[in-house]
Amino acid sequence: xxxxxxxxxxxxxxxxxxxxxxxxxxxxxxxxxxxxxxxxxxxxxxxxxxxxxxxxxxxxxxxxxxxxxxxxxxxxxxxxxxxxxxxxxxxxxxxxxxxxxxxxxxxxxxxxxxxxxxxxxxxxx
Amino acid sequence: xxxxxxxxxxxxxxxxxxxxxxxxxxxxxxxxxxxxxxxxxxxxxxxxxxxxxxxxxxxxxxxxxxxxxxxxxxxxxxxxxxxxxxxxxxxxxxxxxxxxxxxxxxxxxxxxxxxxxxxxxxxxxxxxxxxxxxxxxxxxxxxxxxxxxxxxxxxxxxxxxxxxxxxxxxxxxxxxxxxxxxxxxxxxxxxxxxxxxxxxxxxxxxxxxxxxxxxxxxxxxxxxxxxxxxxxxxxxxxxxxxxxxxxxxxxxxxxxxxxxxxxxxxxxxxxxxxxxxxxxxxxxxxxxxxxxxxxxxxxxxxxxxxxxxxxxxxxxxxxxxxxxxxxxxxxxxxxxxxxxxxxxxxxxxxxxxxxxxxxxxxxxxxxxxxxxxxxxxxxxxxxxxxxxxxxxxxxxxxxxxxxxxxxxxxxxxxxxxxxxxxxxxxxxxxxxxxxxxxxxxxxxxxxxxxxxxxxxxxxxxxxxxxxxxxxxxxxxxxxxxxxxxxxxxxxxxxxxxxxxxxxxxxxxxxxxxxxxxxxxxxxxxxxxxxxxxxxxxxxxxxxxxxxxxxxxxxxxxxxxxxxxxxxxxxxxxxxxxxxxxxxxxxxxxxxxxxxxxxxxxxxxxxx
Numbered sequence: 001x002x003x004x005x006x007x008x009x010x011x012x013x014x015x016x017x018x019x020x021x022x023x024x025x026x027x028x029x030x031x032x033x034x035x036x037x038x039x040x041x042x043x044x045x046x047x048x049x050x051x052x053x054x055x056x057x058x059x060x061x062x063x064x065x066x067x068x069x070x071x072x073x074x075x076x077x078x079x080x081x082x083x084x085x086x087x088x089x090x091x092x093x094x095x096x097x098x099x100x101x102x103x104x105x106x107x108x109x110x111x112x113x114x115x116x117x118x119x120x121x122x123x124x125x
Numbered sequence: 126x127x128x129x130x131x132x133x134x135x136x137x138x139x140x141x142x143x144x145x146x147x148x149x150x151x152x153x154x155x156x157x158x159x160x161x162x163x164x165x166x167x168x169x170x171x172x173x174x175x176x177x178x179x180x181x182x183x184x185x186x187x188x189x190x191x192x193x194x195x196x197x198x199x200x201x202x203x204x205x206x207x208x209x210x211x212x213x214x215x216x217x218x219x220x221x222x223x224x225x226x227x228x229x230x231x232x233x234x235x236x237x238x239x240x241x242x243x244x245x246x247x248x249x250x251x252x253x254x255x256x257x258x259x260x261x262x263x264x265x266x267x268x269x270x271x272x273x274x275x276x277x278x279x280x281x282x283x284x285x286x287x288x289x290x291x292x293x294x295x296x297x298x299x300x301x302x303x304x305x306x307x308x309x310x311x312x313x314x315x316x317x318x319x320x321x322x323x324x325x326x327x328x329x330x331x332x333x334x335x336x337x338x339x340x341x342x343x344x345x346x347x348x349x350x351x352x353x354x355x356x357x358x359x360x361x362x363x364x365x366x367x368x369x370x371x372x373x374x375x376x377x378x379x380x381x382x383x384x385x386x387x388x389x390x391x392x393x394x395x396x397x398x399x400x401x402x403x404x405x406x407x408x409x410x411x412x413x414x415x416x417x418x419x420x421x422x423x424x425x426x427x428x429x430x431x432x433x434x435x436x437x438x439x440x441x442x443x444x445x446x447x448x449x450x451x452x453x454x455x456x457x458x459x460x461x462x463x464x465x466x467x468x469x470x471x472x473x474x475x476x477x478x479x480x481x482x483x484x485x486x487x488x489x490x491x492x493x494x495x496x497x498x499x500x501x502x503x504x505x506x507x508x509x510x511x512x513x514x515x516x517x518x519x520x521x522x523x524x525x526x527x528x529x530x531x532x533x534x535x536x537x538x539x540x541x542x543x544x545x546x547x548x549x550x551x552x553x554x555x556x557x558x559x560x561x562x563x564x565x566x567x568x569x570x571x572x573x574x575x576x577x578x579x580x581x582x583x584x585x586x587x588x589x590x591x592x593x594x595x596x597x598x599x600x601x602x603x604x605x606x607x608x609x610x611x612x613x614x615x616x617x618x619x620x621x622x623x624x625x626x627x628x629x630x631x632x633x634x635x636x637x638x639x640x641x642x643x644x645x646x647x648x649x650x651x652x653x654x655x656x657x658x659x660x661x662x663x664x665x666x667x668x669x670x671x672x673x674x675x676x677x678x679x680x681x682x683x684x685x686x687x688x689x690x691x692x693x694x695x696x697x698x699x700x701x702x703x704x705x706x707x708x709x710x711x712x713x714x715x716x717x718x719x720x721x722x723x724x725x726x727x728x729x730x731x732x
Contacts, residue, residue: 003428008331010350011338036411038334038346041420066182070190073331073353074323076425078364078432079175083130090432 004032005077005088006043007050012071014059015040021054039073047089048077131179140170142246158242160309163374172245172369176361183254187261187355194265194351201344202272212608213471214340214409217400218270219279220468221329221349223286224293224396226266228301233259235305235317239362242310248362255318255359262352269348278602282467289598292465292576293395296525299573300392304385307570311366312381319363320385322356324426325393330356332417336401339409367433375434382430383438384563390422390444391451391524391531391560398452399459402482403473404608413485415448423448440559443539449486450533453493454663458527461500461691462514463605464594471608474501476616492533496663496691503690504611505618511690515590518664519543519656520575522553523560528656529664531557543656543665543724552722554656554665577667581654581721646671653714653721655679659687660728668725676701676717677710683727698730 006022009015022042023031026049034041042048055063065083077088145153150166161169178186201207236255243249270283286294304316330353337346370378401414412420423445427437438444460470474482474497482489503511518527532539544555546565555561564571576597580588585596594604646652650671657668666686670679680699688694701708701717703725708717719725 003432004424008327010331010334010354011346036335038338038350039331064182066178066186067189069178069186069358070193070351070354072357073334073350074327074357076428079361081175081177082132090428092432092434 003046003077003090004043005046005090006031006041006048006075007068007072007086007088008074008076009040009042009071010073011038014071017058017060018042018050018055018068018071020058022048022050024054024058025050043076047087049085049087051085052083131177131182135177135179139247139250154242154244156309158238158309159244160311161244162311162377164311164369165373166244168369168373169244169248172248172365174247174251174361174365176358178254178358183257187257190351190354191261194348197347198269198272198344206341206343207273207276210342211340211406211409212469213404213406213473214337214342215277216404216468216471216608217333217336218342218345219277219282220396220400220466221333221345222266222270222280222283223467224297225329226263226270226283227287228297229259229262229266231301231305232317233263235259235313236359238305239310239313243314243362244311248314248366251359251362255362258355258359261355265348265352269344279467279469282603285598286467290576290579291467291597291599292520292525295573295576296392296395299525299571300388302573303388303567303571311370314363314366315370315378315381316385317363318360319367320382321389322360323363323429324386324422325389326353326356326360327421327425328393328417329397332412332421333397333400335411336405336409339411340405341409364433371433371435378433379435380566382435383440384567386426386438387440387444387559387563388524390447391526391556394447394451394530395455395459395526399456399470402452402485403456403478404471407478407481410481414452415485418448443557443559446539447531449488450492450536450539451530453482453486453489454530454533455526457493457496457663458518458530459605460607461512462518463607464513464590465597465599466605467599467603469605469608472611472613475613478613488533488536492535493663495661495693496534499689499691499693501614501617504614514686516686517577517580517593517667519554519667520577521556521560522575522578523555523564523571525573525575526556527664528554528556529658529662531560534661534663541658541663541665543658545656545724554722554724580667649673651715653719655683655719655721655723655725657683657686658724658726659683659692660726661692662687663691665724670714670719672713672715674714675710676708676712676714676719679714679719679725680710680727683725695729700728700730702726702728 007018009018019033019040019042026044029044029048031048032041032043034043050068052063052065055068065081065086068086075088077090080087080089154161156162233256236252236259240249240252240256243252267284270280273280287298304321305313308316330349334346334350337349367378398414401410401417430436456470456473459466460472463470479490479494500512503509518529520526521528521531528543529541532541534541539557544558544561546553546555546561553564555564574582576585576593579585580593585593650673652669653672654667654669656665658665666683668683668686670682674682677699680701684699699710701710703717703719703723708719
């Protein structure tokens, strides 16, 4: 199961430039771009980055990394931000695809010890 | 002058803190507010926000965002764009403003609580930005609809709704008080920024913007997607808190996420679902609600919690199944009880729309089609009184939404039924097992009385539909009506002859209920309010029978609220089930053992 990460950009004149910068900064990564009008989802598997330098090259003007905030309504994955670069990635590899993991941290959690066992008894309708 | 790069000084500056010498640490950061639980004090020094911003950067960026949002508004205000918007779409915006504007204000207090009681200076710093963000969101969400007041009084509810006892608002207040105001700030950080703001708000503020723009509401699309750029930043105070909590108390972390996710999912199935799948005009729908939920919640959010080492919530399969039913059921409920809302719900069941629903939700026709057919025939035969309610649906003690709406008719796995529990001499009713379990575990921070409890407690006077509407704050100029004035139902009038219509009232089985059904009983009789389900209906309802009624009379009172309204009449007798057994029709309610707050099921007798 793939784990998509990356920004969701809101409608603006700069979307195409930012997308081009992301593609430039991630050689070898398959970057998926889904355009839903009011937002554009840019994603790739596992990790994605963009640099200030590439954004400036594509927008043709100076760009402070903080300005990305005004263009980005959401993102998938965890973010790391410096003045020169933004990264989106996930730290772990194992996706939650199957049922609850027997060794998961909450194996003894509420589902096991909750009211199903000790709580209210079900009444027939 | 060149400035030093932020990362060269930021970590030191934002870690500025001091040793307390005049007061105890516990007095400044008490457990019940700060909530460290099993987390050792020194661990909080590790708290590191991933999305860093300085105050000058914050001010500059927010100024740019505000300039963008308000300049678009200024331009569009002079155009006729608003007048050309679809009435159905306008309802999406009206519902949004009323349900959201003052929740933003509440979120400001939640951020301030974290800014005061958060256990790391870095966290407190970030929460200050969060509080400033939420102030902006409150202001913009009140200012935009304020400009529309002259066009439509329903926009007044942007400010009014949250200060009323309207039933949806009670649901929202219970949810958000439980998420933001009642718990300690560690719980708040996991519930609000992490679970709610990286998950569900994206649906309402980014996904919905796609439908808004397509519908021509550029102003609304611009406003909500601008708001969410703040959320993308300040929601990041959830991650570092969760990382610490997972390390020291994974069970608590999992539970907080599980319960918040479930209650949020219930609430969004009424806040966002009907807007996307019924109110937004068909050609403008970018995706179905289910598809948006799969994109934003089922995929993205699940990846995120697994990245922190947590597992899928225990009810995940039930939640996923609910994407096919919950919001359809709630749409039907909002539409049938439309005078109780401050927007005009669009029926949205024209033949073309119905085909779309069938394509997106293959079970829709089987589960909801027959009910809408009865309603459609009543509209086309001008029996409007049968399309309007005379009682209330029974409400879930946890999510405050009608019981039945976490399932659907003709659904074996998740049927229309209550999941009750007796506690402290009271019977509490729930829409689902997860709602019951969450309430059972955390009722101290989550409990709020439902409209039904307030009604039966005598808080609402007079206890009639009119009295309830007045108590909820709804005035005739604001009460909802069909957004298209029922035009969507007209095509069906040509395809069926009146005698084929299942909605024709049947004299023998639908005696009709006098409107004073919840008024004082005659001398010698005692009212018995029951949680009644008529089979094939989609909700359970409050029906007040008398202990002197025969069971058959009581069954007719239940049928009168359903048959000919949402279930087609049949030439058949009625059968009553209570506590798992069939009750004879000839005995009285008192003799049958049916008591107040009990579940009573009425169905057709076999022919």
